Amino acid sequence: MSYKQMTGNIISATKVEPSGNAASGVWSLQEAFDYVKGNNWPTFANIGLIGGGDVPTYSNVIQRINITVKGNSTDFGDLSVGRKALAACSSSTRGIFGGGDTGSASDVIDFVTIATAGNGTDFGNLAAAKTTLHGLSSNTRGIFAGGSSAQNVIQYITIASAGNTTDFGDLSATSIGNSACSSTTRGLVALSASGNAAKSDEIDYITIASAGNATDFGNLSVARSKSCSSSSNTRGLFMGGLAAERTDTIDYVTISSTGNATDFGDLSGAQQNMAATSDSITAVSIGGEGGRASTVIDFVTIASTGNAADFGDQLTSTQELAACSDGHGGIAA
Secondary structure, eight states: OOOSEESOOEEOSSOOOOBTTEEOSEEOHHHHHHHHHTTOOOOOOOEEEEEOOBSSSBOOEEEEEETTTOOOOEEEEEOSSOOBSOEEEEOSSEEEEEOOBSSSBEEEEEEEETTSOOOOEEEEEEEEEESSOEEEEOSSEEEEEOOSSSTTEEEEEETTSOOOOEEEEEOSSOOOSOEEEEOSSEEEEEOOOSSTTOOEEEEEEEETTSOOOOEEEEEEEEEEBSOEEEEOSSEEEEEOOBSSSBOOEEEEEETTSOOOOEEEEEOSSOEESOEEEESSSEEEEEOOEESSOTTEEEEEETTSOOOOEEEEEOSSOOBSOEEEESSSTTSOO
C-alpha cells in the first residue's frame, strides 16, 4: 500500500488514518513510526504522463510511465484532439495538456487525473491558439509561456479548478519551441526565437505565485532551440536541442540562485523536439528527432552528474510531444 502525499504531519495524540490516495490531518510519533516500519508512509506514486506528438501525424495518445521503476510506456488514454507541439504541466493529482498543432494552432486545454487511466477532459482555453509553447507548474498553478502567437506572453491557470487562462506577464523576449521547468516557487524558461537559425542561450525566471514579467536568470552553455527540461525542487536540467546541429548536451542550474548553466553530461544521442519530466529524483528525456530512435526514453539522476542511461521505450516513435508527472520539481514531496 502506498499513498500519494501527506498534507499534514503535526505531532498530536489524535489518531488520523490515511484515506484514499492522500493522508491529511495530524499524526502522533507512534503512528508515524508504525507507518514507516510498515512501509505505508505516504509517498508520491511517481507517475509520468506523455501526451500527443508527431508519429508522423497528430497523435491523441497519452502514455504512462512509472519513473521510479523504469521500463516501457503503457497506454493511459487519449487527448480530446490529436496534436503535436503542445505543452504540459501538473499538480500531484492532475495532468494538464495545453495548446499545440492540430493542423492549425489550438487553444484547447485538457486535463486528466494522473492516478486513474482515462481520456482527457475539457479544462478551458488558452487566451490565444498556440503551438510550441512552454509549460511549467507548482502544485497549485500551471504556467503556459511563449508560443507561436503573442510569443512573449505568460498565462496561468489554477490546476484544481477548470477555466480559461489568465494573463501573468511577459517573457523578456519572444520565445517559441524550447523548454521550461520549476521548483515549488520559481519557474525557469529557456528562451528560443522562431526558425532554425534563431537560437538562444538565455534563461528567464518567474515567481510562480505572483504575476509579473520574467527576469534574466543566466545562460545555457550553448545557444539552442527545441530542447527539453526537467527539475527537482533544487536543480533544473536542460537537455538536447538544436544548436549549430542537434546536440546531446545536458546542462544544469541551481533554481534558487541565478547564474549560467553548468555541464551535466550527455544524452544517449543528439536529439531535438523531445519531452521531459521527473519524479524530483530521476529526470527522463522522451522521444524526439535525431541521432537515436525516437522511441527511446533516457534518464539521469538529477542530484548527480553524468551521461544518460536507457530507461525504456515509448509505444511508438514520437517527437514534438509533452510530458508531466505527479512528483516533479514544482511539487513539494
